[in-house]
Amino acid sequence: MSKILWIALIALGLVAPFIVYPVFMMKLLCFALFASAFNLLLGYTGLLSFGHAAFFGGASYITGYLVKTSGLTPELGVLGGTLFAALLGYLVGSLAIRRQGIYFAMVTLALAQIVYFIALKAPFTGGEDGLQGIPRGNLFGIIDLGQTYSIGGNPVALNLYYFIFVLFCLGFWVIYRTINSPFGQVLKAIRENEPRAVSLGYKVERFKLMAFVISAALAGMAGSMKSLVFQLASLTDVSWHTSGEVVLMTLLGGVGTVLGPLVGAFTVVTLQSELSSVGSWITVIIGVTFVVCVLLFRRGFVGELGRLLKKSL
Amino acid sequence: MELSFQTVMSQVMLGLNNGVFYAILSLGLAVIFGLLNIVNFAHGALYMLGAYVALLGFTSLGPLIGMPDFHLNYWAALIVAPLVVGAVGIVIEKTMLSRLYKFDHLYGLLLTFGLALIIQGVFTNFFNVSGDPYEAKPEILNGAVNLGFMMFPKYRLWVICISLVVCFGTWFVIERTKLGSFLRAGTENPELVKAFGVNVPLMITLTYGYGVALAAFAGVLAAPIYSVSPVMGSEMIITVFAVVVIGGMGSIMGSIVTGLLLGMVEGFTKVVYAPASSTVIFLIMVVVLLVKPAGLFGRES
Numbered sequence: 001m002s003k004i005l006w007i008a009l010i011a012l013g014l015v016a017p018f019i020v021y022p023v024f025m026m027k028l029l030c031f032a033l034f035a036s037a038f039n040l041l042l043g044y045t046g047l048l049s050f051g052h053a054a055f056f057g058g059a060s061y062i063t064g065y066l067v068k069t070s071g072l073t074p075e076l077g078v079l080g081g082t083l084f085a086a087l088l089g090y091l092v093g094s095l096a097i098r099r100q101g102i103y104f105a106m107v108t109l110a111l112a113q114i115v116y117f118i119a120l121k122a123p124f125t126g127g128e129d130g131l132q133g134i135p136r137g138n139l140f141g142i143i144d145l146g147q148t149y150s151i152g153g154n155p156v157a158l159n160l161y162y163f164i165f166v167l168f169c170l171g172f173w174v175i176y177r178t179i180n181s182p183f184g185q186v187l188k189a190i191r192e193n194e195p196r197a198v199s200l201g202y203k204v205e206r207f208k209l210m211a212f213v214i215s216a217a218l219a220g221m222a223g224s225m226k227s228l229v230f231q232l233a234s235l236t237d238v239s240w241h242t243s244g245e246v247v248l249m250t251l252l253g254g255v256g257t258v259l260g261p262l263v264g265a266f267t268v269v270t271l272q273s274e275l276s277s278v279g280s281w282i283t284v285i286i287g288v289t290f291v292v293c294v295l296l297f298r299r300g301f302v303g304e305l306g307r308l309l310k311k312s313l
Numbered sequence: 314m315e316l317s318f319q320t321v322m323s324q325v326m327l328g329l330n331n332g333v334f335y336a337i338l339s340l341g342l343a344v345i346f347g348l349l350n351i352v353n354f355a356h357g358a359l360y361m362l363g364a365y366v367a368l369l370g371f372t373s374l375g376p377l378i379g380m381p382d383f384h385l386n387y388w389a390a391l392i393v394a395p396l397v398v399g400a401v402g403i404v405i406e407k408t409m410l411s412r413l414y415k416f417d418h419l420y421g422l423l424l425t426f427g428l429a430l431i432i433q434g435v436f437t438n439f440f441n442v443s444g445d446p447y448e449a450k451p452e453i454l455n456g457a458v459n460l461g462f463m464m465f466p467k468y469r470l471w472v473i474c475i476s477l478v479v480c481f482g483t484w485f486v487i488e489r490t491k492l493g494s495f496l497r498a499g500t501e502n503p504e505l506v507k508a509f510g511v512n513v514p515l516m517i518t519l520t521y522g523y524g525v526a527l528a529a530f531a532g533v534l535a536a537p538i539y540s541v542s543p544v545m546g547s548e549m550i551i552t553v554f555a556v557v558v559i560g561g562m563g564s565i566m567g568s569i570v571t572g573l574l575l576g577m578v579e580g581f582t583k584v585v586y587a588p589a590s591s592t593v594i595f596l597i598m599v600v601v602l603l604v605k606p607a608g609l610f611g612r613e614s
Binding site for chain 1: 346351352409412413416418419420422423424426427428429430431432433434435437438547551554555557558588591592595596598599602603606607
């Protein structure tokens with residue numbers, strides 16, 4: 001993809017807190033990373049996980065606990081959450097890859113439900129309330145992430161924003177590198193034709209598991225970031241609704257496109273904040289979007305655009 | 314806690330009561346999966362819809378059609394709700410699912426997931442999430458019967474019996490009749506069956522309708538036991554998915570037996586170690602995946 005586009009996107013990210021509501025922007029970055037991580041699995045390996053909320057939400061609980069109760073600095077909290085998600089991804093992944101296709105989706109959904117029950121019942125997760133009032137803390141023990149600067153009369157947590165932005169770029173870079181590496185080529189081969197990849201001598205199981213772990217770890221990182229931004233880790237983050245949402249973001253933006261998940265996350269997060277007044281009708285709207293997308297629009301925004309431009313985006 | 318025969322048996326019987334719901338729902342999923350090759354995520358939502366047809370038929374239908382004294386009674390609801398939901402299913406299949414057969418099967422799952430969100434969302438907006446009681450349980454099913462080792466509620470016994478009749482009836486039709494042989498042949502090779510002059514698209518539509526009608530039937534049966542709530546289906550469907558993974562969707566009898574067994578195991582867990590009862594089915598799924606990945610009744614592919 002062209003360098004100019006990347007530079008423009010990074011520049012946009014850097015000036016964004018001065019233009020749009022920063023909390024919205026941070027939420028967008030979290031979900032964009034989440035969807036991109038998910039897309040690595042669905043779009044580039046052809047595996048539909050219906051349990052990614054377990055990694056996103058699980059990591060957000062771990063980060064919340066590490067920062068709030070153990071008093072770790074935020075970067076260690078995020079690291080802890082990410083490592084936890086990677087480990088969980090290894091466990092879930094090694095079970096789930098034993099089945100294919102539709103069963104894979106059901107297995108991941110069911111395993112994620114175990115994580116949900118643990119989050120509901122475990123002594124350190126706060127049950128129905130979740131973990132509230134997670135401190136943002138001092139980055140590396142020095143930079144206060146909670147500090148706000150006045151921009152246009154509004155207090156903006158700029159330090160936090162740039163921390164989140166850097167993490168997003170890091171995560172996105174890892175995904176981009178993975179997709180465009182020889183390893184990524186093998187993943188695509190598995191997606192296109194698994195038996196053929198096997199016959200070419202690739203240990204397909206190992207590649208799938210590896211992709212699953214990377215995807216889970218980065219989904220976890222997104223969840224860790226989310227718990228710092230909203231200072232909250234809640235049951236919603238681990239519920240199947242969240243798993244469904246990330247599927248929708250990816251589908252809407254374009255499965256198997258680099259920029260699709262960003263566009264999809266932007267669309268869904270915007271929908272949610274614009275339509276917050278309609279209350280629980282939002283579920284219906286999300287459902288309708290799903291149906292329309294599946295019936296008419298399977299390539300998603302970016303996929304359709306790519307088809308028009310005859311280019312892979 | 315003392316493990317007396319009676320406490321164990323009563324929990325196992327109550328578990329069997331849940332088990333018949335798992336059995337009917339996973340049976341419906343298996344029937345649909347066999348012919349359509351999709352996993353019907355909307356199954357839970359349609360189960361919930363069935364319960365609401367019964368509830369609203371009893372409380373609101375009369376006033377709505379200008380006959381305030383009219384109440385759809387329980388027995389009528391057992392027939393009407395599956396018909397209504399079956400019709401909804403037929404519409405869903407005709408207008409939406411049928412467009413997706415030529416694409417990846419995952420799209421069917423995603424579409425029905427969207428439908429589940431829509432149905433559940435609409436009901437959440439109009440009804441109480443904590444649920445409404447269904448008070449049309451027939452007089453004759455009140456009270457309890459003595460099973461020798463325990464007093465068991467008559468209604469629950471009725472649910473177990475009628476569900477077994479429906480499950481094994483379905484099994485009989487599919488495995489032992491001419492109609493069922495078309496269905497099984499369609500599962501194996503739809504193109505060939507078409508060549509013999511069987512109207513396969515119609516068969517697919519009716520199969521989906523029947524599968525979701527089963528879900529609605531279970532919904533009506535559940536209405537007097539659990540309160541009728543918009544989330545009753547989504548709580549159920551994930552467990553049923555685990556049941557389906559354990560049993561494998563390849564076999565009709567397999568899905569029935571797995572459903573019944575897991576219900577009883579769940580009940581038994583309640584006596585032994587209550588906190589694990591909500592996760593035991595998922596844990597069994599993990600073990601089955603480790604030991605026999607294709608599922609207990611699944612065929613190795």
